[in-house]
Amino acid sequence: xxxxxxxxxxxxxxxxxxxxxxxxxxxxxxxxxxxxxxxxxxxxxxxxxxxxxxxxxxxxxxxxxxxxxxxxxxxxxxxxxxxxxxxxxxxxxxxxxxxxxxxxxxxxxxxxxxxxxxxxxxxxxxxxxxxxxxxxxxxxxxxxxxxxxxxxxxxxxxxxxxxxxxxxxxxxxxxxxxxxxxxxxxxxxxxxxxxxxxxxxxxxxxxxxxxxxxxxxxxxxxxxxxxxxxxxxxxxxxxxxxxxxxxxxxxxxxxxxxxxxxxxxxxxxxxxxxxxxxxxxxxxxxxxxxxxxxxxxxxxxxxxxxxxxxxxxxxxxxxxxxxxxxxxxxxxxxxxxxxxxxxxxxxxxxxxxxxxxxxxxxxxxxxxxxxxxxxxxxxxxxxxxxxxxxxxxxxxxxxxxxxxxxxxxxxxxxxxxxxxxxxxxxxxxxxxxxxxxxxxxxxxxxxxxxxxxxxxxxxxxxxxxxxxxxxxxxxxxxxxxxxxxxxxxxxxxxxxxxxxxxxxxxxxxxxxxxxxxxxxxxxxxxxxxxxxxxxxxxxxxxxxxxxxxxxxxxxxxxxxxxxxxxxxxxxxxxxxxxxxxxxxxxxxxxxxxxxxxxxxxxxxxxxxxxxxxxxxxxxxxxxxxxxxxxxxxxxxxxxxxxxxxxxxxxxxxxxxxxxxxxxxxxxxxxxx
Amino acid sequence: xxxxxxxxxxxxxxxxxxxxxxxxxxxxxxxxxxxxxxxxxxxxxxxxxxxxxxxxxxxxxxxxxxxxxxxxxxxxxxxxxxxxxxxxxxxxxxxxxxxxxxxxxxxxxxxxxxxxxxxxxxxxxxxxxxxxxxxxxxxxxxxxxxxxxxxxxxxxxxxxxxxxxxxxxxxxxxxxxxxxxxxxxxxxxxxxxxxxxxxxxxxxxxxxxxxxxxxxxxxxxxxxxxxxxxxxxxx
Numbered sequence: 001x002x003x004x005x006x007x008x009x010x011x012x013x014x015x016x017x018x019x020x021x022x023x024x025x026x027x028x029x030x031x032x033x034x035x036x037x038x039x040x041x042x043x044x045x046x047x048x049x050x051x052x053x054x055x056x057x058x059x060x061x062x063x064x065x066x067x068x069x070x071x072x073x074x075x076x077x078x079x080x081x082x083x084x085x086x087x088x089x090x091x092x093x094x095x096x097x098x099x100x101x102x103x104x105x106x107x108x109x110x111x112x113x114x115x116x117x118x119x120x121x122x123x124x125x126x127x128x129x130x131x132x133x134x135x136x137x138x139x140x141x142x143x144x145x146x147x148x149x150x151x152x153x154x155x156x157x158x159x160x161x162x163x164x165x166x167x168x169x170x171x172x173x174x175x176x177x178x179x180x181x182x183x184x185x186x187x188x189x190x191x192x193x194x195x196x197x198x199x200x201x202x203x204x205x206x207x208x209x210x211x212x213x214x215x216x217x218x219x220x221x222x223x224x225x226x227x228x229x230x231x232x233x234x235x236x237x238x239x240x241x242x243x244x245x246x247x248x249x250x251x252x253x254x255x256x257x258x259x260x261x262x263x264x265x266x267x268x269x270x271x272x273x274x275x276x277x278x279x280x281x282x283x284x285x286x287x288x289x290x291x292x293x294x295x296x297x298x299x300x301x302x303x304x305x306x307x308x309x310x311x312x313x314x315x316x317x318x319x320x321x322x323x324x325x326x327x328x329x330x331x332x333x334x335x336x337x338x339x340x341x342x343x344x345x346x347x348x349x350x351x352x353x354x355x356x357x358x359x360x361x362x363x364x365x366x367x368x369x370x371x372x373x374x375x376x377x378x379x380x381x382x383x384x385x386x387x388x389x390x391x392x393x394x395x396x397x398x399x400x401x402x403x404x405x406x407x408x409x410x411x412x413x414x415x416x417x418x419x420x421x422x423x424x425x426x427x428x429x430x431x432x433x434x435x436x437x438x439x440x441x442x443x444x445x446x447x448x449x450x451x452x453x454x455x456x457x458x459x460x461x462x463x464x465x466x467x468x469x470x471x472x473x474x475x476x477x478x479x480x481x482x483x484x485x486x487x488x489x490x491x492x493x494x495x496x497x498x499x500x501x502x503x504x505x506x507x508x509x510x511x512x513x514x515x516x517x518x519x520x521x522x523x524x525x526x527x528x529x530x531x532x533x534x535x536x537x538x539x540x541x542x543x544x545x546x547x548x549x550x551x552x553x554x555x556x557x558x559x560x561x562x563x564x565x566x567x568x569x570x571x572x573x574x575x576x577x578x579x580x581x582x583x584x585x586x587x588x589x590x591x592x593x594x595x596x597x598x599x600x601x602x603x604x605x606x607x608x609x610x611x612x613x614x615x616x617x618x619x620x621x622x623x624x625x626x627x628x629x630x631x632x633x634x635x636x637x638x639x640x641x642x643x644x645x646x647x648x649x650x651x652x653x654x655x656x657x658x659x660x661x662x663x664x665x666x667x668x669x670x671x672x
Numbered sequence: 673x674x675x676x677x678x679x680x681x682x683x684x685x686x687x688x689x690x691x692x693x694x695x696x697x698x699x700x701x702x703x704x705x706x707x708x709x710x711x712x713x714x715x716x717x718x719x720x721x722x723x724x725x726x727x728x729x730x731x732x733x734x735x736x737x738x739x740x741x742x743x744x745x746x747x748x749x750x751x752x753x754x755x756x757x758x759x760x761x762x763x764x765x766x767x768x769x770x771x772x773x774x775x776x777x778x779x780x781x782x783x784x785x786x787x788x789x790x791x792x793x794x795x796x797x798x799x800x801x802x803x804x805x806x807x808x809x810x811x812x813x814x815x816x817x818x819x820x821x822x823x824x825x826x827x828x829x830x831x832x833x834x835x836x837x838x839x840x841x842x843x844x845x846x847x848x849x850x851x852x853x854x855x856x857x858x859x860x861x862x863x864x865x866x867x868x869x870x871x872x873x874x875x876x877x878x879x880x881x882x883x884x885x886x887x888x889x890x891x892x893x894x895x896x897x898x899x900x901x902x903x904x905x906x907x
Contacts, residue, residue: 054798057790063783103720107738142879144739161879162739177718182733184742186882204870205742205877209725214742217874232873245723254730255723288886289870326726363893385894407898410784410891432887434880435791446784528798531880 054528056473059441066443073469075501076440078522080474083551085524091504091517091564092544095173096555103180104144104162141531145549147187148267148481150197151540151580155250157197158547159188162212164199165553166250172543172555179251183210185239191270191581193280196325197245197253202264202288204232206239210255234295240264242282242318244325257328259318262290262299262311267369269583271317273395274374278323281331281395284316285367287384303363304345312365313337313345315381317396332396336381336388337364340400348386348403368429369414373421375587378457380415380424387412387426387452389459401457408445408464414481417454418491419588423510424452424459425493427479436529438477438500440470447478449495451510462510467500474523474530475499481536485544485558486575486588487568488596489603489659492516494544499523499533502546502556506563508655516563519546519556540580542573571599592666594622600663609656610648617641621667630670638667744803747872748881752796753809755865755888758827759789759796762858765831765851768840772847777902785855785895792884799880829861845906852903859892859899 062068070076079086087094147159154170155178166179183199185206191198205214215235242265244257263286271281290301290311300307314335320328339347348364364385372379372392379398381388389402406428413429430447431437437447448466452459471477475498482495482505491508494517501520507513524530532550546554560566574591590596601618604610610618621641625634642664649660720733766786769779797807826832831839831854839850866889869875876882 054801057794060783060787060790063780101718101720103733103737104739106741142883143741145879180718180720182720182722182737182739186879203877203879203882204875209728210723212722212740212742214877215874217743217745217747218872231871232875244726251719252721252730252732253723255726255728258726287890288882289867289889363897365893366890368890384890385897407780410788410894411887430891431788431791432883432891434795434884434887435788437791442787529795 056436056527056529058473059436059439062441062443066445068440068442069438069444069466069470070468071440071470075469075518075520076471078520080522080524080526082524085522087519087521089517089519089556091559091561092502092519092556093559094519094554095543095557096175097552098167098175098177099552100144100146100160100550101165101177101180103182104160104165106144141550143184145187145531146535146547146552147549148189148536149538149540149545149547149582150190150192151538151545152192153578155192156540156545156553157190157192158553159190159199161187161203163210164188164190164197164253166247166253167553169540169543169545169555172545172557175553175555179253181245181253182212183243183255184212184214186264187266189265189267191268191584192247192579193270193272193581194322195246195248196280196320196322197247198268198270198282198320199243199245200265200268200284201239201241201243202266202286203240204238206264208237208239208258211237231292232295234292236295238291238295240288240291242268242284242328244320244328246325256326257320259328259330260296261286261316261330262296262301263288263366264291267583269370269372269379270581271372271392271395271584272374276395278321280320280322282318282320282328283370283372283379283398284318285369286311286316287366287368308345310345313363315367315370315398317398319396334398336367336383336390336398336400338400348383348388368412369583371415371417371583371585373417373585373587375585376417376421378417378421380417380426382412382415382426384412385409387415387424387450387459389424389454389457391457402459404452404459404461406450406461408443408448409450410446413479414583416482416484416493416582417585418507419484419486422454423462423491423507424454425465425482425507426450426452427481427495429480430478431476433478433480433498433535434476434531436471436473436475436477438467438469438471438475438497439473444468449479449505449513451507451513453510463513465505465507465513467497467503468515469500469518469520471500472523472526474525474528476529476531476533480534481538481582483538483540483580483582484585484588485539486572486590487564487599488571488590488662489600489655490568492564494537494539496534496537496546498535498549502534502537502544504558504564514563517558517561519554521551524550536582538580538582539572541576565599565602567595567598567602571596590662592669592671594626594666594670597622597663597666597670600659600666603659604656604663607653607656609652609660614644614648618663625670630672635670638670642667742877743874744878744881745872745874747869747875748878749800749803749805750809751865751869751875751885752800752881753806754827755862756793756796756800756807757809758830758858758862758865759793761830761836762786762789762855763793765836765839765855765858768847769851772843773851775845775848777905778848778851781855781895781899781902782851788891792888795884799884827861828864829858831858849903849906852899852906856896856899856903859896862888862892 144162150157156167156169158165163181163183167175169175185201186203189200241259241261245253246256247253265284266287267285269283293299300310314333317332319331335345337348346363367381367383370381377393379390379392387404390398392398409428410430413427444466448464451462477498477500480496482493485492494504504517524532534546536547544556558569605615628634645660645664649657723730766782769782800807866885
C-alpha cells in the first residue's frame with residue numbers, strides 16, 4: 001500500500017485543524033461546532049459523502065449518440081502511487097525517470113516544530129520525520145508543475161511554473177541534471193536558439209528580477225471601506241511577457257532582456273525567417289487578462305468598439321537581434337482575427353455559423369499556441385474558439401488564410417503539421433488540463449485531437465482521435481502536447497495526455513487514426529485528483545521525453561511491434577537535429593541510407609502493396625549491399641530493382657506510391 | 673484577535689516574515705520552519721541559480737534550496753467560494769434538460785456544461801480544503817466583512833428565483849429559449865467574476881487559481897458564442 005492512500009483522508013481534517021494554529025487558548029479549547037462542521041467527515045472514513053471535497057465524482061452519463069473510452073484497456077486499472085504507481089507500456093520502454101529537483105519542491109518539512117507535532121498527533125499520523133509528500137503536493141499542485149520542453153544538442157530544457165531545469169541527455173538513459181534556474185511566473189514555456197533561451201511569463205507573481213515571492217496582497221481595508229473597489233497597485237517590478245536568457249554558460253543562464261506585453265505570454269513560438277539570419281522572431285500568445293495601462297502604458301482590455309487599440313484580438317511579435325538580444329522588442333501586433341472585408345478586428349466566431357448570411361462580429365480574441373512551419377510558409381494557430389491557418393512568409397505580418405471551428409471543441413489548444421504539410425492535428429484542452437476528462441463516460445469527441453486535411457490553404461475536418469483507454473476519475477486527462485516521430489512513409493505523433501500517459505498515434509490516413517504505442521502510470525492518488533501526468537511528450541534524436549508535471553522527467557525508447565518495425569524505429573533514429581522547438585516545426589529529411597529503405601519495405605509488406613517474393617528479393621538485395629559495404633556490384637543490383645518499383649507505384653494507393661518512389665530513390669543512391 | 677466564531681482563515685503576508693498572523697494555510701505553516709543549514713555546492717554537481725533583472729548578475733543558490741510559494745489573497749478565496757455557488761446553479765439548470773426538452777443542441781451543450789462544472793466544483797472544493805478554507809460562503813460573517821449572518825448576495829449573472837421558476841415551468845422551445853438566454857447571462861456573470869479577481873490586488877498569484885480562472889474565462893466565453901448561435905436558430 002502506498003503512503004499517499006493512507007494520508008488522503010486525514011488531509012482535510014488536518015487543514016481544518018490548522019486554522020489559526022496560533023490562535024488563543026480559548027479558541028483551541030473550544031473549537032466549536034462551526035470549526036468542525038466542514039472537513040470533519042473525511043476523518044471518519046466517509047469518502048463518498050457529499051461533504052468530502054476530495055472524493056471525486058463519477059462522470060455523468062454519456063450524452064446520446066456519444067461513445068466513451070475503453071474501460072477494459074489495461075491502462076484503466078493501474079495501481080495508484082506517486083513513485084510506485086503501476087506502469088504499463090506497449091511499443092515503448094521506460095528507460096529512465098528523474099525526480100523533480102528539490103529546488104522546485106516545497107521542503108519536506110522537518111516535523112520538529114511542536115505545532116506540527118501536535119497536528120500530526122491529532123490526526124493519528126503518529127511519529128513522522130517529515131511533512132508527508134502528499135500534503136506538499138496537494139498544497140502546491142501547479143505551482144511547481146513541470147511543463148514544456150526545448151532541446152539543443154545534448155541539452156534538454158524542461159520548463160516549470162517555478163523556472164527551468166536543464167538536463168544533460170548525451171546518454172538519454174542516464175540523463176542528469178545540470179542546472180535548476182529559479183524564475184517563477186507562469187508555466188514557463190521555453191525555447192532555445194543558439195546561445196539564447198526564451199521563456200514565457202504570464203502570471204501576476206512574475207517579477208523582473210526572477211524573485212520567488214511575488215507581490216504582497218493588499219493590507220486589510222480600513223473599517224467601513226470594505227466594499228470599496230480597489231484596483232491593484234501598478235507594480236514596476238512585475239513582469240509578464242517573454243524573458244531572454246544568454247545560455248553560453250549552461251550552468252549559469254543570465255537574463256539579458258525581458259519584453260513586457262499586455263497579456264503576458266502563455267506560450268510563445270520561435271520563428272525563423274529563411275531570408276533574415278540577423279534576427280529571430282517570437283510569436284507571443286497571451287490568454288490571460290490585460291493589465292492596467294498604469295502598469296504598462298498602452299494596455300487596454302476594452303472591446304474593439306470602445307478602443308481600436310485593444311490588446312485583445314491580436315498576437316504580439318517580438319524581434320530579437322541575434323547579436324544584440326538585449327535590444328529585443330515588440331515589432332508588431334498582428335490582428336489575426338480581423339474580418340478582411342469589413343476591417344473589424346474581432347471578425348472570427350466560434351459558433352460554427354459558416355455560410356449563414358450576415359456574419360456578425362464575434363470574439364475569439366486570443367491564440368493559445370501557434371505552430372509555425374516556415375518550410376511551407378504557414379502557421380497553424382490554436383486560438384481559443386478557432387483553428388487558424390496563417391500565411392507567415394512575412395513573419396512580422398502573418399495573415400490569416402483560413403479558420404475552422406467545431407462545436408465539439410471547448411478550447412483550441414495546440415497544433416502540429418504532418419511533415420508533408422497536407423494535414424494538421426489540433427488538440428482540444430477541454431477543462432484546461434485540471435480535470436479528469438478521459439473517464440468512461442467522457443465522450444471521445446470532447447477533449448480530443450481533431451485531424452484536418454490541408455490543401456490549397458484550406459482545412460477540412462477528417463476525424464477525431466482520443467486516448468482510447470479510459471482513465472480514472474482521479475486522473476487529470478485531456479489531449480495535450482506532442483511532436484512528430486520521424487518514421488519515413490508514415491505520419492506518426494507521440495502525444496502527452498496528462499495522467500492518461502503517452503500515446504503514439506498514426507494519422508497517415510487522417511480519417512482512421514490509430515494508436516500504435518503507449519505508456520501509462522496509475523493515478524498519483526486513488527481517492528483524490530492530484531495534478532500530474534505528462535504535459536509534453538516529444539521525440540528528440542532517438543528517444544521520447546515525457547515532462548511529468550509532478551513526478552519529474554521520463555525517458556522512453558520505442559520498441560518493435562507488429563504496428564511499428566525495428567527498421568522503422570531505426571530509420572526514425574537516423575534523423576538527427578541540432579535543436580528542437582516543437583512549435584517551430586522543421587522539415588524532416590531522411591538520409592539516403594539503406595535502413596530507411598528497409599523501413600519502407602516493411603511498410604509495403606504491411607500494407608500488402610507488393611507481393612511476398614518482391615519483398616523478399618528487395619530485402620535480400622539490401623542485405624547483400626549492406627554486407628558488401630555498398631560495393632558497386634551490389635548497388636547496381638539494387639538500382640535494377642527500381643524500375644519495377646516505379647511500375648508498382650503507378651498503380652498503388654497514394655501512401656504506398658509515395659513510399660515506393662522514396663524507396664526507389666534510396667536504392668539508386670544509397671549512402672553508408 | 674476577532675471575537676467572531678471564525679471559520680475562515682484570514683490571509684496574511686508571506687509567513688516567513690511573521691508568525692503572528694499564521695493562518696490555516698498549510699503552505700504558510702510549512703514556510704515558517706527554519707531552513708536546514710546549507711551544504712556548500714559541490715563543483716561538478718547540478719547548479720541552482722536565480723537570474724537577476726536583465727543585465728544583472730545571476731546568483732548561485734545553495735544546493736539544498738527549496739521552493740517557496742507566493743501568497744494567496746482574500747480575493748482568491750472569495751472567488752473560489754463564490755464560483756462554487758455560481759457553478760452549482762449552472763448544474764441545477766442543466767439537470768432540468770432531460771425532462772424539459774428534446775433539442776439536441778441544448779442537450780449536448782447542457783451535458784458538457786454539467787460535466788465541466790460539476791468537475792470544476794470538486795476542483796475548487798479541493799483547492800479550498802487543502803488551504804484550510806471553508807468550501808461555501810453560506811456562513812455567518814467574518815471579521816471585517818459586513819455580512820451580519822445574512823446569506824451571501826448572489827454572484828453576478830446568477831438567475832433570480834423568478835427566473836429559475838420560469839425555467840422549471842417551461843418546456844420545449846420556450847425552455848430552450850429560457851435555458852440558453854439564462855445560461856448566457858449566467859456565463860456572462862462568470863466572466864465578470866474572473867475580471868474582478870484579476871482586478872484585485874495580490875490576486876491570482878497561485879498557479880491553480882490562475883489557470884482555473886483563465887480557463888473559466890476562455891471556455892465560458894466560447895460556450896456563450898455557441899449558445900448565442902443556438903439561440904438565434906430558435907427564431
